[in-house]
Amino acid sequence: xxxxxxxxxxxxxxxxxxxxxxxxxxxxxxxxxxxxTATVGGGSFEDKVLWTESAxxxxxxxxxxRCLEELQRRCPVVFGHLRARYLHSxxxxxxxxxxxxxxxxxxxxxxILTEPFAxxxxxxxxxxxxxxxxxxxxxxxxxxxVKWIEREYRGDPTIxxxxxxxPQGSFERMAA
Numbered sequence: 001x002x003x004x005x006x007x008x009x010x011x012x013x014x015x016x017x018x019x020x021x022x023x024x025x026x027x028x029x030x031x032x033x034x035x036x037t038a039t040v041g042g043g044s045f046e047d048k049v050l051w052t053e054s055a056x057x058x059x060x061x062x063x064x065x066r067c068l069e070e071l072q073r074r075c076p077v078v079f080g081h082l083r084a085r086y087l088h089s090x091x092x093x094x095x096x097x098x099x100x101x102x103x104x105x106x107x108x109x110x111x112i113l114t115e116p117f118a119x120x121x122x123x124x125x126x127x128x129x130x131x132x133x134x135x136x137x138x139x140x141x142x143x144x145x146v147k148w149i150e151r152e153y154r155g156d157p158t159i160x161x162x163x164x165x166x167p168q169g170s171f172e173r174m175a176a
Contacts, residue, residue, distance in 0.1 A: 011159075013150055013153075013156075013157060014146065014147075014150050016060075016157040016158065016159060017064070017146060017149055017150050017153060017157050018146060019159055020060050020061060020064045020157060020159070021064070021082075021086040021087075021146070021149075022086060024061060024064060024065075024086065024087065025086070025087055027061065027160075059155070059158070060157055060158050060159065060160060061160075063153055063154055063155060063157070064149070064153070064157070066154075067148075067149045067152050067153055068082075068149075070152065071145060071148060071149065071152075075145075075148075077141070078141050078144055078145045078148070079145065081137050081138050081141035081142050081145065082141070082142055082145035082146070084133055084134045084136075084137045085133045085137045085142045086133075086142075088133065088134070089131045089132060089133040090131070090132050090133075091113065091129060091130070091131050091132075092129070092130060092132065093127060093128070093129055093130075094110075094127075094128060094129075094130045095125045095126070095127060096112070096116055096125065096126050096127075096128050096130075097124060097125050097126065098116075098124075098126065103116070106130065107135070108135075108139075109132060109133050109134065109135045109137060110130050110131065110132045110133075111130060111131045112128050112129075112130055113128070113129045113130060113131055114128055114129040115128070116128035
């Protein structure tokens, strides 16, 4: 069991925006209770079932939500790529393999979330938690959307205290 972090992680503004995007769906559920149906701009704050109410009430997510709604209004195509990458991605466990120091069966639309571990009975394969998003997502459009949010975000994007206890290196891996 890890020791709770007493201070927030030291990350750049862009990295903090990405961390908020990465965790947005985790802290937000719609009234159906199904996180996969979470939508930006769908319903009021009071209509949303909260995974952790204090984390969602944190100003970081409210300002992120304002930016997402504005991006959706101003540039729906770019917003669609961002939504598919961060809000509609799927997290799951997968077998992966390493060859010549690289993970070979991790496509461009997938990101390793946890340190892979070897399973003795898999003959050279590893198990890791990964995040997968639609193959059509354009990385340049996503980068443009993140840059736009970084510019339009009012104030300092801070990570809620509830997330500080994540294991060391989690934020850095998340924002990579």
